[in-house]
Amino acid sequence: MLGRTYDDQICSLARTLEVVGERWTLLIVRDALNGITRFEDFQASLDVARNTLADRLSLLVQYRVFDRVLYQERPERYEYRLTRRGRDLVTPIVAFIEWGDTHRPDPGGPPRRIEHAGCGGRVVARLYCTRCKELTKPEQIVSRPGRGRREVTTRQVTSRQVAAR
Amino acid sequence: MLGRTYDDQICSLARTLEVVGERWTLLIVRDALNGITRFEDFQASLDVARNTLADRLSLLVQYRVFDRVLYQERPERYEYRLTRRGRDLVTPIVAFIEWGDTHRPDPGGPPRRIEHAGCGGRVVARLYCTRCKELTKPEQIVSRPGRGRREVTTRQVTSRQVAAR
Numbered sequence: 001m002l003g004r005t006y007d008d009q010i011c012s013l014a015r016t017l018e019v020v021g022e023r024w025t026l027l028i029v030r031d032a033l034n035g036i037t038r039f040e041d042f043q044a045s046l047d048v049a050r051n052t053l054a055d056r057l058s059l060l061v062q063y064r065v066f067d068r069v070l071y072q073e074r075p076e077r078y079e080y081r082l083t084r085r086g087r088d089l090v091t092p093i094v095a096f097i098e099w100g101d102t103h104r105p106d107p108g109g110p111p112r113r114i115e116h117a118g119c120g121g122r123v124v125a126r127l128y129c130t131r132c133k134e135l136t137k138p139e140q141i142v143s144r145p146g147r148g149r150r151e152v153t154t155r156q157v158t159s160r161q162v163a164a165r
Numbered sequence: 166m167l168g169r170t171y172d173d174q175i176c177s178l179a180r181t182l183e184v185v186g187e188r189w190t191l192l193i194v195r196d197a198l199n200g201i202t203r204f205e206d207f208q209a210s211l212d213v214a215r216n217t218l219a220d221r222l223s224l225l226v227q228y229r230v231f232d233r234v235l236y237q238e239r240p241e242r243y244e245y246r247l248t249r250r251g252r253d254l255v256t257p258i259v260a261f262i263e264w265g266d267t268h269r270p271d272p273g274g275p276p277r278r279i280e281h282a283g284c285g286g287r288v289v290a291r292l293y294c295t296r297c298k299e300l301t302k303p304e305q306i307v308s309r310p311g312r313g314r315r316e317v318t319t320r321q322v323t324s325r326q327v328a329a330r
Contacts, residue, residue, distance in 0.1 A: 011276060012265030013195050013258060019269065020261075021188065030178050034308055085268045090303045091290050092260035093178060096185075099257060100177030103250045104184065109312030111176060116305060121296025123306045125256050128293075131286025138255045140281060141288045143199055147274030 019063045020089065024048055024056050026096070029065065029082070029089050037079040065089070095125035184228045185254065189213055189221050191261070194230065194247070194254050202244040230254070260290035 020026050024046065031045050043053055057080055060066045065086040068078050094114055101110045114123045127136040185191050189211065196210050208218055222245055225231045230251040236244050259279055266275045279288045292301040 011192070011195070012262040012269075012271070014192060014265075015269040015271070016261040016265035017191060021186070021191070023186065026182060026186070027176070027179060030176070087303060088264055088268065090306070091292055092257045092264060094292060094306075095257035095260050095290060096181040097177040099253055100179075100181035103253065104177075104180040106177070106180070106313040111311050111313040112308050113311035115307050115309055116294040116297060116301050117307050118305075119294060119296050121294040123292050123294050123301050125260060125290050126293040127256055127259060127288050128291040128300065129281040129284060129286040129288050131284050132281060135293065136281050136288050138252060140283075141255070141259075142280050142282050143277050144280055146276050146278035148271040148276040 019060070019065060020092075022056060022059060024052060025060060026089075026093060028053070028056055028060065029086060030093055032066070032080065032082045032086065033090055033093065037081060039078075039080075042080075060086070091125055094123065098124050184225070184230060185257075187221060187224060189217060190225060191254070191258060193218070193221055193225065194251060195258055197231070197245065197247045197251065198255055198258065202246060204243075204245075207245075225251070256290050259288065263289050 020029065027046055028042060031042055036042055036045060039053065039057070042048075042057070043050060046053065057066065057068075061068045061080070063085075064083055066080040067083055069081055071077055071079050097110075097112070097114065115121065116123050127138060127141060128134070129136045185194065192211055193207060196207055201207055201210060204218065204222070207213075207222070208215060211218065222231065222233075226233045226245070228250075229248055231245040232248055233243050234246055236242055262275075262277070262279065280286065281288050292303060292306060293299070294301045
């Protein structure tokens with residue numbers, strides 16, 4: 001479990017990776033965004049071991065990325081529906097897809113194209129300033145301590161004097 | 166190695182996860198975006214086992230997310246500098262941080278705040294249509310087969326008739 005490993009990290013990214021950093025979880029969410037809801041369909045799409053898939057779906061239900069919903073009574077069958085929280089993963093997933101298409105391209109071209117419905121334009125993820133209401137270049141951003149910043153005396157980055165290898 | 170596990174997945178996301186899906190790798194890149202370049206500083210920030218950190222840095226150099234650069238000759242010392250490819254991970258990382266701050270908030274508030282240099286506005290990741298030149302809502306996007314789409318007869322999602330659990 002990443003959760004235990006990352007417990008000491010006071011970081012919104014680490015908390016996110018507890019949920020989506022396990023192997024396969026983001027690919028499961030990708031498939032769900034493409035409309036897959038059922039265990040057998042995830043399994044067929046991903047070709048992943050059934051126990052691994054069951055573990056990951058269970059984790060994602062526990063973290064409320066999916067709701068597990070009964071859709072048939074005899075025999076009981078469940079499907080996995082993305083919650084709002086799950087659908088909100090679309091932006092980082094689109095950002096990762098673009099990174100892969102740019103920096104590790106498939107020789108045949110992008111296997112999927114993410115389009116704006118109606119207009120058909122290619123959709124990408126971009127940084128955006130909520131004050132200026134404009135796109136922001138990566139070199140124009142800075143990361144500052146936020147309200148939740150606590151003192152972390154034992155683990156903070158010490159200094160450049162420390163011998164580095 | 167995720168690489169081998171995901172080999173059968175024809176997907177830009179899977180290819181991205183081969184590089185950044187290993188435990189700790191995204192946290193290492195986050196620290197590098199915050200200015201850390203040296204082994205001991207990564208180690209102090211992450212509190213991760215030294216052999217794990219060495220493995221991850223080696224993987225990230227192999228995938229050209231970092232350049233390993235000699236900065237001192239006696240004794241030999243190297244630092245890790247993000248490449249363009251590495252800096253391009255800022256958008257998915259910002260997207261993940263926002264997801265964490267929204268859906269798994271720290272009780273004390275966001276530990277870091279990502280700001281637009283100069284204006285000080287909060288920077289987020291948003292979907293953006295490259296044709297309309299406008300922000301795009303998640304419900305307005307569709308994923309279609311792209312140029313690199315190949316037939317995948319053995320693993321394609323079969324049907325809703327398959328019993329799903």
